Amino acid sequence: MASLRDIQSKINSTKKTKQITKAMQMVSASKLTRAEQNAKAFVPYSEKMQEVVVQIAASGDATHPMLQTRAVKKTGYLVITADRGLAGGYNNNVIREVYRTIQHQHTDADEYTVIAAGRFGRDFFKKNNLPIAKEIIGLPDQPDFSDIKQIASEAVEMFLEEEIDELVLFYNHFNSAISQEVTSQKLLPLTDLSSEKGRSVQSMYEFEPDAEEILKVLLPQYAESLIYGALLDAKASEHAARMTAMRSATDNANERIDDLTLTYNRARQAAITQEISEIVSGAAAQQS
């Protein structure tokens, strides 16, 4: 059995670990609140954007390359992961899903390319020799639109210049603080626009200069805003995942401290019992 002092030092170190995981849990909790606020602030913009885009697309005569499906020779995967770990399965879930999709869909490395947002995804794809077209790391915990603007517009440009023929987004969708799920979303071409909502709207717009010109400006912005929306969603998931992971780490530390304390007390008791029996037997030996 380990000595009393060994057990005591294990208890102390576990307590220190617990303090750290507890602090990280609380930090993530407050970051999650902020991330949710950011996501909320973004909603009016995205809703309005969608409304206008749908109306223009539904008005019929205007066309734009971003609305048209073409034969897919090359697929772009935009993968959003975190820069840091300690977030449970957050990064691995996304990466595994992307990897499986790639293995499943493609036989040749020319058929796809990866745009990696976040250090974990980038490192994984680099290590496995998958083609990375663009990467961005070091995104802040509370990203502004300007932080993602460049890579978003580059991704959209790749589609417009026919480097890629479709763009698929992979990220963790935020369901609630305890549940996030990996989501894949086909971003480009924008196919699901003209369907439901556009028809019911009463007012038809006058376009200045004309619908086609407006689509040219509007659609890239719309696609960029969708990417930003996904990023906000992913960030909220990241903080939630980290919070959950740190909470269970704290729980585990508590459990371990309890176990160790029990062992410590048993060992202490055994030592005392042994000492008493030694004294008693010593005294008995003298009397006789």
Added chain:
Amino acid sequence: MSTVTTSIVTPDGPVLEEDYEMVSCTAENGELGILPGHIPLVAPLKVSSVRLQIQGRTDYVSVSGGFLEVRPDRVTILAQSAERASDIDVDRAEQAKQRAEKRLQDKQANLDQIRAEQALNRAINRLDVASHAR
């Protein structure tokens, strides 16, 4: 006098939502002045200032990468970034302007050139709008 509800929305949240008598802005095709009761209209905006008038007072907002959506009772401006004149960080805009000017002088690749020009444009616009802050 009748007014039109005007809101300016960016991905980072709403910037402004108030009633105004007249909204003037610079679209790709030229100046637009919107009064209440305007027919529905959509137009992309230049990197420019939006001027909002109410009771003899004029509010200035800088916008970049945006467009304008008009309905008879409502004007919405969706922009990738927008700031009220009083919220503009003049020092930062000044620095951005100098950075962009320096990059333009360096004459590197073409793409950088275009980016630098756009950045310069935005910085100048911000400074211009900030000079109207009350």
